Amino acid sequence: AQSVTQLGSHVSVSEGALVLLRCNYSSSVPPYLFWYVQYPNQGLQLLLKYTSAATLVKGINGFEAEFKKSETSFHLTKPSAHMSDAAEYFCAVSDRGTGFQKLVFGTGTRLLVSP
């Protein structure tokens, strides 16, 4: 069964510092991988997704993630944190398929940004 592990339930950074949120996946075949962000009392918004051979994926709001098959990782980074980045971040995995998409989410990492 697929699963996702997000290391660190909380990550604190200063404004302007590097953001690194960790995600490791378990899957028998290369899956689709996603990062979502959730602001308080909101639904989920897609930041970026990995679905092809391009291992470095760029997303919205300056975020990017690198798919590393050998490490089964898909860590999310941003060079310089903004106060507005404070939110809950979820990594998710799904099988490669033609129509069915069951997203399996990690438990989330809350990003705290201090001035």
Place this chain on the structure above:
Amino acid sequence: ETGVTQSPTHLIKTRGQQVTLRCSSQSGHNTVSWYQQALGQGPQFIFQYYREEENGRGNFPPRFSGLQFPNYSSELNVNALELDDSALYLCASRSTGGDTEAFFGQGTRLTVV
């Protein structure tokens, strides 16, 4: 283009009651999925509907059921509510294809007392 909308936004029910949550898909999307997000947890997949039929289900009991209508809107029904059913229920719509983006609604916060 309208996004995914869910109603109601908040709901309080008593244990043993039944509840219906509603979701309007984003225009052009024919696939709807429902997720349960307990406090402090990641969302858990309940089921997916495609062209009015359930075509995938997570580890949820039969008292969780759904419908998808010809206009691709959807309902989630939960019978015999339990305290542990208290959660944020998220609806996501997308077009066909396993790699397509799922657009989420803002959720319905269900509290069972």
